[in-house]
Amino acid sequence: MALGAAVSAGAMGAVLALTGLDSPLRAPFTLFFLLMAPAGAFAVALGRMDPLARAVVAGAGALAVDLLVSQAMLALHLWSVRGGVLAVAAFSGVLLLGCAVRRRAGRARARGTD
Template sequence: MQTLSDRQHSTRGTVWPLLAGAAAGIGGLGAVLALTGSASPLRAPFTLFFLLAAPAAAIAAVLTGPDPLSRWVIAVAGAIAVDVLVAQSMLALRLWSARGGIAVVAGLSAVLFLYATLRRRREHTAARSRIL
């Protein structure tokens, strides 16, 4: 028989994927609203969320050593650093535009996610070959 604490524990594990999906949706919507130049009142907060969440999630995916809290603190600090360095570089090269900055941050985040995915796949393949 399932007790109340068992049900709470089982639902706690299903909340994280839901929150991750909602965060990805909000971030993606923020990027789309900013890239299309929409006049929506949600444009600014969703875009700011994208500019912090996308690089932070990508950096956290690359980091494997630290414990989860340290990983997220490092990832948020890294996301702020990525945003500042992208803006500074684009301003120095006289290429600054809000759309361009968002596109560059999205591209860097995608590259970091791709690197993390390829590294995990390579580690999984190497571990599998050791077993066989």
């Protein structure tokens, strides 16, 4: 139940930021998305780690991704809220897709079929 609420809050933050709707909840939900999307992707990638260590590393990785995205956008004079949200979402999606492909390949190798 808490996971569903977290996913919906993050999705709402992304939608509010991308559409530009004025709402008092736009800033906190967008910040939640910007922190939790890469943290969730890192947590999936670090699957076999101790849960507390995984949470700490995923949180630090999420902050690093957010800082690197914002620094790169500022250095290239391309800063925008929508662009930052899209860049973080794209990074998180690519990381999750890579994990899914790696797991699927591992299962196929374990069954002996390629």
